[in-house]
Amino acid sequence: MYLEEIIDDILLESDKIECKSRLNRDDVVGWLKTIAGFANAHGGDFYIGVEDKTNKLIGYDRTAADNERNYFNNQVNEHLVPRPQMAISFIRYKIKDKERFIIHVQVSESAVRPVILKYKNVPSIFMRRDGFTNGATYEEIIEMSIKSKNTQYDILTSDVKYDSEKFTTLREFYASHNDGKILSEKALQSMGFYNEEGLLANGALLFSDDCDGTKTEVQCSVFSGFNKGSERIVTINRFGGNIISVINYIMEFVTQRMNHSMVKFENTRKNIDAFPKRALFEGVINAVAHRDYFLDGTQIQVDLFKDRLEISSPGSFYRGEKIGKTYDLSGIISKRRNELIASVLISCNVMEAAGTDFDKIAEEYRSADEMHRPYIYSSSDHFTLVLPDLTYMDGLTDNSIPALSFVPVQNGTDYDDKVLSFCYYRARKAVEIAEYLGVSDSTYLRRQVLGNLEEQGYLEKSKITRAMYFKTNRDMVTID
Secondary structure, eight states: OBHHHHSTTOOTTOTTEEEESSOOTTOHHHHHHHHHHHHHTTOEEEEESBOTTTOBBOOBOHHHHHHHHHHHHHHHHHHEESOOOEEEEEEEEEETTEEEEEEEEEEOOOSSOOOEEEETTEEEEEEEETTEEEEOOHHHHHHHHHHHTTOOGGGSEEEEEOOGGGOHHHHHHHHHTTTTOOOOHHHHHHHTSBOTTOEEEHHHHTTSTTOOSTTTOEEEEEESSSOSSSSOEEEEEEEOOOHHHHHHHHHHHHHHHSOEEEEEETTEEEEEESSOHHHHHHHHHHHHHTOOTTOTTOOEEEEEOSSEEEEEEESOOTTOOOOOEESOGGGOOOOOSOHHHHHHHHHTTSSOSSSOSHHHHHHHTTTSOGGGOOEEEEOSSEEEEEEEOTTOTTOOOOTTSOOEEOOOOTTOOTTHHHHHHHTSSSOEEHHHHHHHHTSOOOHHIIIIIIIHHHHTTSEEEEEETTEEEEEEOGGGOEEO
């Protein structure tokens, strides 16, 4: 029995058809590249249980077909990034009254390209041409990237059907922020939560009660001091769930661990939180809303230090300016990376319809001094919001200048502490040290201060080209 006998109008000579009698476990790349090639080209049909070239039906019984389908799915999820858009179905037929199945995988042209095949940590890009799958050319890769650069992950259609009973967390969150109102089906449809066939958008899946957390993972840590590199980690927790659960988890994690303090204000004493709750909430919402969900294996990072809280989200500002570090939170301009996720959060009344909401954070810190000003910095792969701890009176500490403890230096000077802190992370020239201390680059500095620290083993000296550099001996000091 042959494929054309059970499928009407099939074009067997088409370059968009590929058949495999079985999925070769010893050569996974051999058939996965076909799926990637279809997705990077114009789509195609992949039949499993059909002999190549002859199109003779090999087929499976019901259990074996289900197992083969699951194996296919697992390999695609593990090795293809982003996962191509596919529809997988079973085609039933009979031979001598025995029920048999073949598997039909209908691969669509991917909206986000190139689809990359990663196997044993080696990435490859394939293209389907004239009935064969080969490596993509440089020109093809550039063309794919240009065509897909404005595609958003959350608005792409998944292969999962909408089930209203699987969004109880979202509905409860909506009601709690909208005076008990019910989130209507009409509102979900108007946002593009699911299409006319009832298929959910990718972003909608991230709100589902059974979201597995692979796209929404968050890591929350507490450090005993001012930086990650040399401080004791007090707590490190990882969490994955739907977007609403992630928001609630981060809020609970920080509020349970942040400091509180009583301050005098207009002849009264007032209790203040380390981080204004509204500012904290806006920071968490922004991290979730502007996260790049295409970046697999990443996480939102929440780090609590002695003087501040840092919330880092994967992905730079979407189609926004490269801002580096800025205290001007109200002036940040960034387009939405996730239209559907933003729309849902707006409907839940926790995000503004326009702007980034960073101006609300600035407003919460409006009465703080210069040492307690929040700021944001953005790089090519993440952006970070830094909220100063209002109960830490010294304000933000320069992370490159740690506070140190050490046995007093024999014949030491009043400059020893500052010099060792300044040279802890980086080797410094004498002229840099002098500028930092606010003194002249004098014989006294070089002999009595630097020379004595070197002689006592606190500083290590090295010559790079013609310049002399000084670096703190970390065996002689500890970070507070």
